[in-house]
Amino acid sequence: MSNFSMMDLFRMEADSQVEILNENILALENNPSSPAELESLMRAAHSLKGAARIVGLDAAVRVAHVMEDCFVAAQAGAIALDAPDKIDVMLRAIDLLAQISQIPETEIENWLPFNRSQIESLETAILAIINNEKLDIGSQSEAEQIEPETIFESQITPELAAQFYLDFTIETTDYPQSNSDIFQKILPELPKLESPETRLLKTDLPMLALFLAEVEAQSILLNQTLLALKNNPNEYLDLDSLIKSAHLIKGAARIVQFNQVIKLAWAIEDTFVALQKYKASLNVSQIDSLLFGVNILENMQKIPVLEIENWLEEGDEKIDRIVAAINLISEATKIQKVAISANKTNSQITPTAQPQLQNTTAELTESSGQISQTSNSTAVTVEQLSTQRAIGKTATANLRENAQKPKTADRVVRVNAENLNRIMGLAGESLVEAKWLQPFADSLLKLRTHQGQLYSLLEKLQESLGDSVLDQRSEDYLGSARKKANDCRHILSDRLNELELFARRSANLSDRLYREVIASNMRPFADGVPAFPRMLRDLARQLGKQVKFEVVGKSTQVDRDILEKLEAPLTHILRNALDHGIEAPEPRLAAGKPAEGTIRLEAAHRGGMLSITVSDDGSGIEPEKLREKIVTKGMVSAEMAAKLTEPELMDFLFLPGFSTASQVTEISGRGVGLDIVQSMVQEVGGILRATSLPGKGMSFHLQLPLTLSVIRTLLVEISGEPYAFPLTRIDRILMVDTAEIAIAENRQYFTLDNQNIGLVTAYQVLQLPAPSHKLDFLPVIIVSDRSSSYGLAVDKFLGERDLVVRPLDPRLGKVADISAAAFMEDGAPVLIIDVEDLVRSTDKLLTESRLQKVSQTAQTAESTTRKRVLVVDDSITVREVERKLLENQGYEVEIAVNGMDGWNALRTGNFDLVISDVDMPRMTGIELVSQIKNHSGLKSIPVIIVSYKDREEDRIRGLEVGADYYLTKSSFHDDTLLNAVVDLIGEA
DSSP: OTTOOHHHHHHHHHHHHHHHHHHHHHHHHHOTTOHHHHHHHHHHHHHHHHHHHHHTOHHHHHHHHHHHHHHHHHHTTSOOOOSHHHHHHHHHHHHHHHHHHTSOGGGHHHHHHHHHHHHHHHHHHHHHHHTTOOOOTTSOOOSOOOOOOOOOOSSOOHHHHHHHHHHHHTTOSOSSOTTOHHHHTTGGGOOOOOOTTTOOOTTOHHHHHHHHHHHHHHHHHHHHHHHHHHHOTTSOOOHHHHHHHHHHHHHHHHHHTOHHHHHHHHHHHHHHHHHHHHTOOOOHHHHHHHHHHHHHHHHHTTSOGGGHHHHHHHTHHHHHHHHHHHHHHHHHHHHHHHHHHTTOTTOOSOTTHHHHHHHHHHHHHHHHHHHHHHHHTOOOOOHHHHHHHHHHHHHTHHHHHHHTSOOOOOOOOOOOHHHHHHHHHHHHHHHHHHHHHHHHHHHHHHHHHHHHHHHHHHHHHHHHHTTOOOOHHHHHHHHHHHHHHHHHHHHHHHHHHHHHHHHHHHHHHHHHHHHHHHHHTEEEGGGGOTTHHHHHHHHHHHHTOOEEEEEEOTTOEEEHHHHHHHHHHHHHHHHHIIIIISOOHHHHHHTTOOSSEEEEEEEEEETTEEEEEEEEOSOOOOHHHHHHHHHHTTSSOHHHHHHOOHHHHHHGGGSTTOOOOSSOOSSSOSSOHHHHHHHHHHHTTOEEEEEEETTTEEEEEEEEESOSSEEEEEEEEETTEEEEEEGGGOOEEEEEEGGGOEEETTEEEEEETTEEEEEEEHHHHTTOOOOSOOOSEEEEEEEEOSSOEEEEEOSEEEEEEEEEOBOOOGGGOOOTTEEEEEEOTTSOEEEEEOHHHHHHHHHHHHHTTOOTTSOHHHHHHHHHHSOEEEEEOSOHHHHHHHHHHHHTTTOEEEEESSHHHHHHHHHHSOOSEEEEOSSOSSSOHHHHHHHHHTOTTTTTSOEEEEESOOOHHHHHHHHHTTOSEEEEGGGGGSSHHHHHHHHHHOOO
């Protein structure tokens, strides 16, 4: 309990209620009179108000209170939250509550004075909505100015814990509360709470209406259940529902400070708890006592609201007698349990307790009747409350229905993510170990076969001896050998059958265990998208556009790790869709479209993959305009751009720094959004593509693995060792006739679907020994990146496998061409190929003509006569400029497309100099230089940083990590770069 402060509990509650407020206020904008949304909003605001009151955050109390009043007024039909300006005000209030909840306790005193005007303006604006006045956000509130209190508790006191617990549990229909464990030990010994700070005025009519509606709903359930039990003693008693009903009445009474109702409901609740704890039953007189108590609650419904307090005080003595009788039921239940546990099976309730219970019960009819007469003596009504009470009854109709149903909600347990990952790893190992049993059982079949052969040999030996005379000892030995061999054969057969059965059971159990662990790591897609509706709504208002956001497949299960990675990419795609895709209302109407655009986010499982589609009905992208943009940016020539297919054109959208926006704004135009999406998709081994219908809209399709824990792979053999290729990264597999392999410009290739595919053997890329055998038909895997397709020749295909992914030891760093490892069914390890890295390595082999047929001796001799420079830059233009500049001076140049690519090249080749950019995906230039200077074998290699960043702090940062020169890219236009190269490594 010492790990939680009251502020911690407030933050947890605030996070939950703010999410409810955000979700329902956006839904309310489309349906301003929706009872369900208004009810949820009112309850959430009320919960926040109570929580803030406990921790002394008066500013939050004030804002939440006026919000609650606003929602109550909307429920009553007095106002309608049907204007965007009104929704804006409520959203600002929600943001303020969220902001207040996240302020550190030590800073709250400084924060409040500087933001008092904002709080007051929000109060004024919400009050204007309630009073149907014109909104004036900037006006000062005339409401009472209250200095915010900053009293925080470092530990949970029983009084505060109880009030916190009661304020929260009144808002829910689940019992017990998932976050209330820390209060359960405190509740039995609570003092009465009469603090004026937490006491609700009896004139708070909306709260009284809700209280009466709550009591009505729960007393109906109590009365019906007890009457059914009285008529049929064998009736099933749902104690959970009864405890919950009494508990909700107690909590509601605590809010409005009706102490007589509190003690009555508490006594009823304690009785049901005792029955549940001691597994006891009720007799008729005990049921009558409980019904008398419920009758008090029902009669209270007939009393005019403003006279309820006086009515309860007048009947206080009689209520005490009923409470005493109900408390005797609990005591009798405990005594009966003690008697049973002492094996006194025939003993009854003690003589002192039973008569007292009977006598007290006999007096209750009179007491209940007198209180009922009091209720009939008054007929005053409060017209102002009629609407609120009707609303309260409607709001609790569903609650009353649900309370009569058995509880089916699953319990939730918090598990640390690291613990879950370890459990998943152990479950995977268990699965592998279980699958080892079947191969072991198969190996025993060979032993059984050998034993059968041994038995046959012994029989043949006896037959071959024929009529030969053997001494008695020899005959005994031979007979014993045959008998033992036969016994062994039968024993082995029996044990083998048992082992096979055990292997199947173990494999099935391990498989089910692993599937359950995998399922525990999955979350519904809806958990990752709660912030998107609000973001799009605010952005649309900022841009002057109208948009409807639809989410399809909210219940689709997504791996927890993937879901966490999806937020940033989907945010960029959705912002782009609204900014670039959806048109303003006027152009849409002119084009025959509705003024309101639609953005649709869909998640589904298709073909063993997670498919996510973001589509809009906006303007789309004109292919010809995209071609012009590509040529204007100098990415390709006009001739090459004219030959690009539409998918190839769309691929340019994902390049770093590329943007179709005409100007840079706060929202877009910087060319970093879709690049982030591409990086995330590649990181998890997925596929990203875009399609556009000009004038009709655009779609982005993300195809991702269902889980990062298990992947479907193609197992192949390379140089006698198994390797796994993720199926999602394989374009095609085929057998290629060696006679169809051609050579052009010193490169091997074959033709497939009228396209030349560069061919390279996989063992060369992975730097493995060449296989000894020659094949007439080569097993080939076709892989590709966004610009090229390559064919990798392997030794053989071994089939498809589901592999449990195991990360490599971090001490290994990034292993070239390898992403992870796994274990096969027989326990043998297998490496999983990093296809992105492998494609880059293949590209190097082809571009540098380092194929097997090229003389390694000649290449080595050439390398010794020329100094080698590694150019690392993600811009193809910069790479080519630097390469040509250096090659013209006689240097041998190798290129890398990003920092990770360059790091792998450095560890596998010999270089005299490295020239690197700074801003690159996967590994920045600063990180690359730091890695080089911290590597014992590479730290002596000089490094030149060439970047567009020309600020002094950028230059100092580059030099501090170990760069020998820091140059700007304007150095291409003079001899600055070449002079630096010569200074560091000399002439070529």
